Amino acid sequence: MTALAGESLACHDIAVTLPGASGPVDILRDVRFSVARGEFVSILGTSGTGKTTLLRVLGGLLAASSGKVHWHGVEVTGPPVGVVTVFQDYTHSLLPWRTVRRNVALGIESQCSREERDERVDAALSMVGLQKRADEYPWRLSGGMQQRVQIARALAMEPQVLLMDEPFGALDAMTKASLQDQMQQVQELTGTTIVFVTHDVEEAVYLSDRVLVLHGSPANVGLSLEIPLSRPRHQVTTKEGADYLELRHRVYEALGHKHE
Numbered sequence: 001m002t003a004l005a006g007e008s009l010a011c012h013d014i015a016v017t018l019p020g021a022s023g024p025v026d027i028l029r030d031v032r033f034s035v036a037r038g039e040f041v042s043i044l045g046t047s048g049t050g051k052t053t054l055l056r057v058l059g060g061l062l063a064a065s066s067g068k069v070h071w072h073g074v075e076v077t078g079p080p081v082g083v084v085t086v087f088q089d090y091t092h093s094l095l096p097w098r099t100v101r102r103n104v105a106l107g108i109e110s111q112c113s114r115e116e117r118d119e120r121v122d123a124a125l126s127m128v129g130l131q132k133r134a135d136e137y138p139w140r141l142s143g144g145m146q147q148r149v150q151i152a153r154a155l156a157m158e159p160q161v162l163l164m165d166e167p168f169g170a171l172d173a174m175t176k177a178s179l180q181d182q183m184q185q186v187q188e189l190t191g192t193t194i195v196f197v198t199h200d201v202e203e204a205v206y207l208s209d210r211v212l213v214l215h216g217s218p219a220n221v222g223l224s225l226e227i228p229l230s231r232p233r234h235q236v237t238t239k240e241g242a243d244y245l246e247l248r249h250r251v252y253e254a255l256g257h258k259h260e
């Protein structure tokens, strides 16, 4: 199958059934959508709807029970080169005996010369504002900084697609807002396609070009909503706009929160 022009990832009728305590459980059914190159797509849904499961299928970390994922028109049968996943749990993904710099280098060590590796690590650290902490150990850094190290590691791999599973879920509101803005800048600079799982409606509307809401059991895409807010976006002014509030309202409704 050839990819449509500008298409990056595409899900064709994905279904996932997983073993449950009392037999197989259908988690996802008839999930179909595509993500354009350079697009920022968020996936929302109530707890347990299958967001992480869908992200794992997209990243080739879990095989769908039926249906296919295509990456530039080629079927995904394992983690594709160029598609990198960032998880919420930064504490377990950083190696405490390696400095920040050497943690960031982890994914590219065997792939490039020392000079190129150093250049890519420096560029990634600068994108997340951590150049000055490069020679420290990650356990000396705050939670937000540790998550930035994990993101820098993914960026050093120069991915075409970043799959992010609630990357800011464990952070306080101020740190989260600052990382959201850093992600906006990184995407503007690199043109990376981002698929972003979150529980946070405000975060999804603020960051995305499109929001997908999973619903039902088994779940499929209940809402696919374009977010045509101008960029760059601003934490205060964007969120005060009537268009932002209307989009946020529609996402809440799709999640089942009705205003009486």
Ligand SMILES: Nc1ncnc2c1ncn2[C@@H]1O[C@H](COP(=O)(O)OP(=O)(O)OP(=O)(O)O)[C@@H](O)[C@H]1O
Pocket: 018, 019, 020, 027, 045, 046, 047, 048, 049, 050, 051, 052, 053, 054, 199
């Ligand atoms: N390895 C597994 N084996 C069996 N069932 C699983 C497995 N992983 C997830 N599940 C089940 O699949 C369903 C969807 O889980 P998933 O983690 O994808 O949901 P989610 O929308 O990401 O949830 P949350 O928002 O709470 O993180 C849940 O019912 C979960 O119990």
